[in-house]
Amino acid sequence: MAIEIPATRIVRRETGAAKRLYADLCVLGSGISGISAALEAAELGRRVVLVDSGPQLGGQSTGAIIGTFCGLYANGPNPRLVTHGIADALLRDLKASGDAFDKVSARNTVIVMYRVTALQRWIEEAVRRAGISVVLGANLTNVRHDGRRLTAVELATRYGTLELEATGFVDASGDAALAWNAGLACRETEVPVYGTIMCTLEGADHDALNALGLQAIHKRLEETAEHYGLVRHDGFVFAPPPGAQQGGDEVLVNMTHIETPMDAIGMSRTLLNGRAQVDRLLGFLRAEFPKVFAAARVRAYGLPGIRQTRSIVGAYQLTLDDVRSEKRFADTIARCSWPVEFHDRPEGVYWEQFGDSHMHYVPLRSLVHADADNLVATGRCIDADPLALSSVRVMGPCIAMGAAAAHALDLAGSGSAHQIDVGALQNRLKANLEN
Numbered sequence: 001m002a003i004e005i006p007a008t009r010i011v012r013r014e015t016g017a018a019k020r021l022y023a024d025l026c027v028l029g030s031g032i033s034g035i036s037a038a039l040e041a042a043e044l045g046r047r048v049v050l051v052d053s054g055p056q057l058g059g060q061s062t063g064a065i066i067g068t069f070c071g072l073y074a075n076g077p078n079p080r081l082v083t084h085g086i087a088d089a090l091l092r093d094l095k096a097s098g099d100a101f102d103k104v105s106a107r108n109t110v111i112v113m114y115r116v117t118a119l120q121r122w123i124e125e126a127v128r129r130a131g132i133s134v135v136l137g138a139n140l141t142n143v144r145h146d147g148r149r150l151t152a153v154e155l156a157t158r159y160g161t162l163e164l165e166a167t168g169f170v171d172a173s174g175d176a177a178l179a180w181n182a183g184l185a186c187r188e189t190e191v192p193v194y195g196t197i198m199c200t201l202e203g204a205d206h207d208a209l210n211a212l213g214l215q216a217i218h219k220r221l222e223e224t225a226e227h228y229g230l231v232r233h234d235g236f237v238f239a240p241p242p243g244a245q246q247g248g249d250e251v252l253v254n255m256t257h258i259e260t261p262m263d264a265i266g267m268s269r270t271l272l273n274g275r276a277q278v279d280r281l282l283g284f285l286r287a288e289f290p291k292v293f294a295a296a297r298v299r300a301y302g303l304p305g306i307r308q309t310r311s312i313v314g315a316y317q318l319t320l321d322d323v324r325s326e327k328r329f330a331d332t333i334a335r336c337s338w339p340v341e342f343h344d345r346p347e348g349v350y351w352e353q354f355g356d357s358h359m360h361y362v363p364l365r366s367l368v369h370a371d372a373d374n375l376v377a378t379g380r381c382i383d384a385d386p387l388a389l390s391s392v393r394v395m396g397p398c399i400a401m402g403a404a405a406a407h408a409l410d411l412a413g414s415g416s417a418h419q420i421d422v423g424a425l426q427n428r429l430k431a432n433l434e435n
């Protein structure tokens with residue numbers, strides 16, 4: 001007998017009023033800095049709404065298949081962890097499950113490789129357990145403000161429009177989207193800063209790769225890049241260390257450069273062209289190094305990994321001189337020893353290394369917009385000159401900045417983030433500021 005399931009015939013009527021949400025804190029962007037801010041605020045007992053335009057949490061840390069935590073450790077032969085907060089739990093859990101492991105970097109520090117799917121689930125479960133309200137697939141259309149205070153954001157989703165009112169706002173968008181759409185002053189770099197399409201390859205021979213070494217790949221790239229239609233002559237192929245759990249035959253590849261225009265058509269074109277560049281890169285690796293890559297194929301293509309685009313105009317702009325001189329500010333809220341890593345050329349990267357004892361710092365004033373009382377930026381949209389930003393936009397300091405943003409807005413309440421008790425803030429963040 002056939003089963004009949006009735007369906008009601010409906011017709012879309014005139015759009016009704018937008019659904020309204022209320023929060024103590026609105027976090028725009030669910031990359032690692034936004035996740036850090038949201039989890040810290042929830043731990044403080046605040047009502048948090050986490051908004052992202054993507055279909056899943058994690059931002060570039062998952063969608064772009066970054067696969068490595070950089071900037072978590074100091075430099076030197078005995079590197080120490082200098083970023084804490086959610087980093088402690090994250091590293092503990094992923095290392096315990098065999099989904100993350102330390103890898104000594106040629107850049108005089110330690111990076112932590114991780115399985116993207118494991119980080120994805122860690123983030124999702126942490127957010128779910130914290131009771132954070134999540135709005136995915138939401139595009140910011142307008143920001144309302146009253147004088148120096150942001151009051152609400154308007155969001156477009158496939159299910160209708162939303163209006164989210166909040167006391168404080170964290171801009172973890174990566175592109176200063178909150179400030180830009182509020183009509184506040186922003187900065188853009190005057191030179192191109194290239195991003196990357198990363199990929200995971202399977203079928204690579206780890207032993208042969210370790211024997212080959214990265215310099216041999218770079219040398220051959222310089223000689224034949226034009227022949228294969230490639231633009232970048234350097235980059236990394238990350239393989240798990242011998243004996244690492246979950247190692248398999250996968251390698252993580254970061255050897256492309258893509259433009260990162262700030263328009264929808266341009267970024268869509270970048271995605272397609274970037275993935276075609278990955279295919280050409282695989283052809284190069286198979287042809288030039290068959291002992292390692294003859295059986296390799298792409299297991300996963302990342303979304304465009306964007307390094308620097310638009311940033312806020314803060315109360316202070318962090319400079320390269322500040323980074324080089326290890327300037328410690330009265331309102332320091334984060335620290336890092338990652339080198340200057342500026343991707344200003346299609347064929348390569350400008351690196352400026354620092355010594356074993358080097359540590360540079362980020363002030364709260366670079367996170368707080370000069371013309372707003374309750375908007376705090378994190379990650380790559382803080383106010384820093386392009387070279388300084390290239391040394392603090394990696395995941396370690398991004399986690400620290402996210403925590404600082406949450407605590408600064410918690411201390412500000414209905415007042416101004418420019419006028420909080422900085423000593424009280426630093427006391428809350430002391431694990432990220434002291435040895």
